Each structure stands twice: as C-alpha cells, then as structure tokens.
Amino acid sequence: MTEATDFKEIVKQQADIVRVVGDYVKLKKAGAQNYSGLCPFHSEKTPSFSVHATRQFYHCFGCGVSGDVFSFVQKIENITFPEAVRAVAQKLGIALPKITYSSPAEAKEARTRTVLLEVHERACAFFQECLKRPEGAHAREYLAGRGLTQEIIARFRIGYAPDSGFLLRDRLRNEFDEEVLRESGLFSWKQEDGRQTSGLRPQEPEAQGPKSEVRSLTSEVRSSIYSKFRNRVMFPIASEAGRVIAFTGRTLATDEKSGPKYLNSPETAIYSKSRVLFNLDLAKEAIRKFGYAILVEGQMDCIAVYAADFHNVIASSGTAFTELQAKLLGRYTKNVVVNFDPDTAGAKATERTLGLLVEDDFQIKVLTLEAGFDPDLFIRRKGKDAYKEALAHSQRYFDYLIERARTQFPVRSAEGKVKALNHLLPHIHRVPSRIVRDELALEIAQKLGIDSSVLRQELKQAAATRTSATLKAPAEAQITDAERILIRALASASELLSSEEHLSARDGAEEDFDPTRQAQFALQSEDLHRGLATESLLEALLNAAAETADVMELPLPDADRNLLAAILMKEDEELTADRLEGAVRALRRIQYRRKLEQVQRDLQTTRQPDQLQALLQEKMRLKRALMDPGLGEGQALLAKRRA
Numbered sequence: 001m002t003e004a005t006d007f008k009e010i011v012k013q014q015a016d017i018v019r020v021v022g023d024y025v026k027l028k029k030a031g032a033q034n035y036s037g038l039c040p041f042h043s044e045k046t047p048s049f050s051v052h053a054t055r056q057f058y059h060c061f062g063c064g065v066s067g068d069v070f071s072f073v074q075k076i077e078n079i080t081f082p083e084a085v086r087a088v089a090q091k092l093g094i095a096l097p098k099i100t101y102s103s104p105a106e107a108k109e110a111r112t113r114t115v116l117l118e119v120h121e122r123a124c125a126f127f128q129e130c131l132k133r134p135e136g137a138h139a140r141e142y143l144a145g146r147g148l149t150q151e152i153i154a155r156f157r158i159g160y161a162p163d164s165g166f167l168l169r170d171r172l173r174n175e176f177d178e179e180v181l182r183e184s185g186l187f188s189w190k191q192e193d194g195r196q197t198s199g200l201r202p203q204e205p206e207a208q209g210p211k212s213e214v215r216s217l218t219s220e221v222r223s224s225i226y227s228k229f230r231n232r233v234m235f236p237i238a239s240e241a242g243r244v245i246a247f248t249g250r251t252l253a254t255d256e257k258s259g260p261k262y263l264n265s266p267e268t269a270i271y272s273k274s275r276v277l278f279n280l281d282l283a284k285e286a287i288r289k290f291g292y293a294i295l296v297e298g299q300m301d302c303i304a305v306y307a308a309d310f311h312n313v314i315a316s317s318g319t320a321f322t323e324l325q326a327k328l329l330g331r332y333t334k335n336v337v338v339n340f341d342p343d344t345a346g347a348k349a350t351e352r353t354l355g356l357l358v359e360d361d362f363q364i365k366v367l368t369l370e371a372g373f374d375p376d377l378f379i380r381r382k383g384k385d386a387y388k389e390a391l392a393h394s395q396r397y398f399d400y401l402i403e404r405a406r407t408q409f410p411v412r413s414a415e416g417k418v419k420a421l422n423h424l425l426p427h428i429h430r431v432p433s434r435i436v437r438d439e440l441a442l443e444i445a446q447k448l449g450i451d452s453s454v455l456r457q458e459l460k461q462a463a464a465t466r467t468s469a470t471l472k473a474p475a476e477a478q479i480t481d482a483e484r485i486l487i488r489a490l491a492s493a494s495e496l497l498s499s500e501e502h503l504s505a506r507d508g509a510e511e512d513f514d515p516t517r518q519a520q521f522a523l524q525s526e527d528l529h530r531g532l533a534t535e536s537l538l539e540a541l542l543n544a545a546a547e548t549a550d551v552m553e554l555p556l557p558d559a560d561r562n563l564l565a566a567i568l569m570k571e572d573e574e575l576t577a578d579r580l581e582g583a584v585r586a587l588r589r590i591q592y593r594r595k596l597e598q599v600q601r602d603l604q605t606t607r608q609p610d611q612l613q614a615l616l617q618e619k620m621r622l623k624r625a626l627m628d629p630g631l632g633e634g635q636a637l638l639a640k641r642r643a
Contacts, residue, residue, distance in 0.1 A: 007097050008070070011089045017056045017069040020088060024076055024331050026288065027051060034569065040076055040331045041065050045361040045432065050569045057552045059565035066565030068552055076331075077241070078275070080110045087241075109269070112183065116270045119176055119184045120236075120244040126171055127159025127234040127247075136160040138252050139233050146300065147380045152307045155282070159234040161249055165226030178225060185246065185265040189225040229263060235299050237265070240328070242281040246271040248299055274322040277329060278302055278315040284332055286311035292335035294367075294391070295321075295353070296375050301339075304376035308384035310391070321353040326360045334360075337394050339367040341374050351427070354397055358430045365394035398440055401427055402447050411448050420448055421455065482586035483534045484567050489519035489580055490541035491551045491568060515575050519584075528587040531594065536560055589626060596622040 018035055021027065030036035030050065039049035039060040048062035059066035067075070074084035086096055130136050131153075139160035143153060161168070172181060181187050232249030239245050246265035251258045265271060279302050287293045294313040296302050302315035316325060329336065336357060340350040350366065357364050367390060369378050379387050395403070401424060409419035424444055431437045441455045492515050520542060523529050529538040537560040544554050551564065599619045606612055 007089075008085050011085055011092065011094055012056070012069065014092050014094065015056075015069045015088050016053075017058065017072070018051050018053050020069050020091060021051050021058060021072055023091075024072075025049065026332070038330065038334070039063060039065075040327070043327070043330075043360050052569055055552065055568060057565055057568075059562070059569045061566060061569075064562045064566075066552075066562045079113070083110055083113070112180075112269050115176065115180055116184055116268060117243050117245070119172060119180060119186070120246070120270070122172055122175065123168060123184075123186055123247070124157055124159065124234075124236050124244045126168055127161055127236075128157060129159075130162050130167075131158065131160040135162055142233055142250075142252060146304075146376070148303065148307065152303065156279075156303055157236045157244070159236075161227065161229040161232045161234050163231035165230060168227045168229075169225055181225060183268060185268045185271070186228055187225050188228050231258070232263065235303075237271070237276060237278060238281045239270075239276070240280050240284070243270075245276070246273075250300075275324050275328065277325055279306060280314050280328070280332075282306070283312050283314050287314075287332045291333060292337060293329060293333050295329075295336050295338045295340075297340045298374070298376075301375040304379050305339075305387070308379050308387055310384075310387070316353075321356060323356055323360075326356045326362070330360055330362070335363045337365045337367050337391065339369070339375055339391075351401070354401075355427065355430050358397065358427070359432065361432055364397040366397060366400040367391055367394040368400065398427070398443070402444060406447070417448055417450050421450065479533050479563075480586065480590070482583040482590075483532060483538075484570075485575070485579060485583035486519050486523065486529070486538060486587070487534065487541065487564065487567050488575055489515035489583075490523075490538065491564070492516055492575060515577075515580055518577070518580055522584045522587075526588070526591075528584065528591055530591075532587075532590075534563070537563060592622050592626050596626070 018027065021037075022035075025037040025040050027035040027037045028047075030047075033052055033054045035051045035053065036047045037049050037051075038044055038047050039062055041060065042063040044062050049058065049060045051058045057066060057068050058072055065075070069088055070081060070084045073079070073087050074081055077084065077087065079087065089096055131139055143158065148158070169181065169187060182189060229247065229249040231253050232251050235248045235250070236244045237246040237248060246268070248265075249263045251261055251263070264273070267273060278299050283293065283306070290312050292312065294305060294310055296305060296313060296315045299315055302313050305313040314329070316322075338350055338353055338357075340353070354364055354366070369375065369390060373381070375387070378390075405420040405423045409423065410416045411420050421444075428437055428440055428444070431440065445451065445455045523538060523542060529535050529542075532538070537556065540554055540556055540560065541551065544551070551568075552561070554561075556564065596619065599615050599622065603612065603615050603619070606615060
C-alpha cells in the first residue's frame, strides 16, 4: 500500500491537470491561474467549470463537483481510482508498478475490465489475421467493393470472423478461462439441456456413427461455448482512449440461418453502447481542430466519410443516439452537422437526435443527401468533392424542420397550418433559451403564414407547464466573505509548505505576514467559527494546518470538499493582513450578535433578580462591543475570560 501511495504522489506531482483535463474539455484562460470550460458532468451553455493551474484541482460552480486530476479521470472515464492513477501515469509515460486496490470488490472489478480489454485485443488481432488468410477472400472482396483501401482497413482494424464456432475459442482458451470468455460478449453457449442461451446455432459439423460416440461426448463438453460472430466482416468498436471494447459483425451469408445483417456485441463490463461514439478515438483531434463534428448513422458511413478525408466524423454505435452520447460529444464541440439517411426511418432518427442535441444547447446543421443515397453510397458514386459541396450547404436545424413540416402538411389550408404547427411545437419547446424560442416563433410564423402572436401564445402556455431541472444553489453562495477569507488563510499553509515565497508582508512590519498562523490564533483562542455554516470545514483545516501540502486531499465530506474547492478557485484578491483582520472582526460581530440575541431571549424567560441583573449587564457589554469599530472591548472581554 505504501508503494502504491508513493506512486500516486509521484504521478500527481508530475501531472498537469490543465493538460489532462484539456484532453476532454476545451479550456480557455480565465485569470492568472484559472482555466474555464463547459462542464463535462452536466449540461450547460455558459462555462462554469474551472481548473486551478497552481493548486491542481477542478471545480464546477454549476453542479458543485470538484476534485484532483485522478478523480476527474475516474469520473469521466467511469473507472476505478487505481485505474485512473494508471491512466494518468500512462499519459505521462511513467512506468507502472504493481497495482493495489482498496477492497476485494474494487480489485475484482478492475481485473475484470483489464482482462476483458486483453480478450478484445487478442480477438481483434485474430480477426485481422483471418482477413488475410485464404478463407478471408470473400470478406476482402466485400471490402474492396465498398471502396475501402488497405490503409483504411488497417486504420480501423477491420477483420474477418471465420465460419467456425470454435477457432476463436480455441485461440483464446490458452490465455483466458471460460468464465472470462463468457463475460466478454464474444461467445454463446448451451445449457446442460442443450438449449442455446445466446447467439446463433454453431455451424461446426458434428461427428457421426457409432465409432465416434465417446469422442462426441467429450466434444460436447468442450463445445458448450462457441463464437457468436461467424462468417462476418468485423468492425472493432473502440473506447474514447482507443482500446477495443466491442465489435459489430456484418454478415457475408445470404441464407435465413445467417442471423441479422449486423450483429453487435452485448453490453459488458467494458462496453455500454449508449456511452460510446464510433470513431471518436480517431476523430477527436480533428473535431477540436475544425470546431465541429459530422454525425452519421452507421459504421460504414462513418468509415466512408473518414476515408474521404473528413476525419471529424463519428457515428452512434449500435443504438439510437442517446443523451449520454450527446454529453460525450459536448466535451469536444457544441457544433455538429447531422447526416443521417434521408428515408422515413432516417428522418425520424434525425429528429430524435436533433431533439437531444437542442436540449443540450448544440448549434446544429442538417446535411440531407439525395433520395436513395446514404453517405457511403454518395461518396462512392459522386466523390468526396461532391460530399464537400453538400456539406457546405447543410441546413440550419429549424430550416430543415420547417421544410419537412411544409412538405408533410401543405400550409395552403388552415388544417395544414395547424398540423404543421403542432409538428413543430415540440421541437421549439426543447430550445433552452426563451430569446431563441421567440426568434424561432417569428420565423416559423412567417414561413407558415400564421399570426406570430398566436404562436407566441402557444409557446407561453407551454412554458407555463414546462418543468426544467434547476441546480441547487451551491453552499458557497450562502456563506459570508469573512468565512471565505478565513478558509483561504488556513488553506494557504499548503502554499507555504510547498514554496519559500510568502505572501506580501504588511507595510511597516518586520516579519513576513503569515495568514495561517493569524487565522489559527483568532479561531482557536476565540472559537469564532462555532455555530457557522462552515464550522466543520474550518475545524478540519485548523486540525490539519501545517500538516499537509494539499488541503484538497483532506478527508472531508463531499459538501465541505466542494465548498473548499469553490472558495479556493476564486482567489482573485490578495490575502493581506488588513483583509484578514477585517474578516476576524466580522466574525466577532456575528458571534456578539448571536450572544446578544440569546441574552434577549433569556431576559424574556428569566424571573430571578440576580440572573436578570447579570443578563442586563451582559447585554450592555455586548452592545458596547458592537458599537466599537475595532471591537477592542469585545476582544479584551474575551481575553479576560480566557485568563
């Protein structure tokens, strides 16, 4: 455990959180030490996500999430903490030690993920080998007919699954046990009664005749698990980091027993289809470079567009486009051109996808190709220059929808206008901005030939019943400036430990100003933090002062950790002695007012003369203290009580 802890510290010292986060979030400089961008953990259109370059942590002022470089990678990649440490180390090129885990369950989960990644890597290499063998001739002909060059086939690691239920199994059995193979999603198997639990019927010929009875019984046990993918062109599905996590197999058979045309891996410990965008690993740099993504529907369409030198293309993977995929894409860009098939099913898929993207505040265009052409066929028939021209003439989202509404429901009659308007209203409702909705209402009213005030009234009524999730106000907004300053002062101990440069000295002072020591003295000697909303956080910082080089690593509750992150992220004013002393006086006033309120409540319930006299004297002292600009009397009173 010590070795693992030391390794974590080594990695953390060398990691630049701005660079690591920048691989996932587009960051812009937002101050001397801060960088900001759109939060990858919740939907937003105004950046509230910040990264502190000096203190090496992140915080979102919108959803309140915060942490260090490891917690960011762990959360965004949906992996365990040890895996996050290793992932950051790999980004830095640091040699990896033997990994340790905090619990057996965590260790098992990580081992399962690691071994499944290895299984998929071996399977991918196996399929690539099979494509080059004589039995892969039919697959090679198919790929050549689709216009794929050897370079593109190699780039996408396309392979061939042979027409056998057992070759892949026998290859992998030497390295992995059967339980792992079953969990991989690459195999089907039979129950003891002979019924299949998943996959298709195995196509290996079985031994026949009396002489083979013993051999058949033996092979029945060995043949209980068999390949799910057979006689198929195999398209690997990679994670955002480029690791193979699943496959899509396109059948080469034409008989009824061949199964579906496209067969996808089931969900596993490493693959969730709703969280993956096909080709994002290869496209993400081009998306950043060009500032937008091309979203297509299928893998062959994606490969064809990529091969035509439009490298910023991605595809939904074996499923309709999902909210999680929208959030994933939003890490890289908020501009997208959607190019789905123009047939009826494709148009409906486009509208569903657009709805999700609109709600997440994407800037959307729609590329509609000629009837009968998907992106793959269009490029093969007309060439990449024609596709580039079509891309340049992509329609704005609502222009596309209005045109479809006018086509489906001719607006020459009142009935047609009502139907067209009812078709468009649900799409308008999804737009987050009221200003944009009003502009769209005016545009739609003009194009449909209806009174704009009628449409605005419809939108107003819908808005009255519309429910939108609102984020809870962060605790940081509910505390005083004095508390923020004291928290910053106590947290500055870590800076003094890691740097010999102290904060600026107070004018006329002979010694350097030490904000931590001054804050400690005020809080510990006078208990000024008692009863405050930040009491638990201040107490934790008092106990840990001068003991840690990173206050963000303190064992704090999530609420306190997020509050600390929010405060430290806004270190926009110099922490001077005068400012700290002013914060201490402000806390004294808070305590005096609370005591005065308590004394007044006690006066209303106390009947004993001697107690009444003492309470009246205490009330006078507290009032005099509150009238003193320097609170000198109050401080002297507290000092006398301590003595």
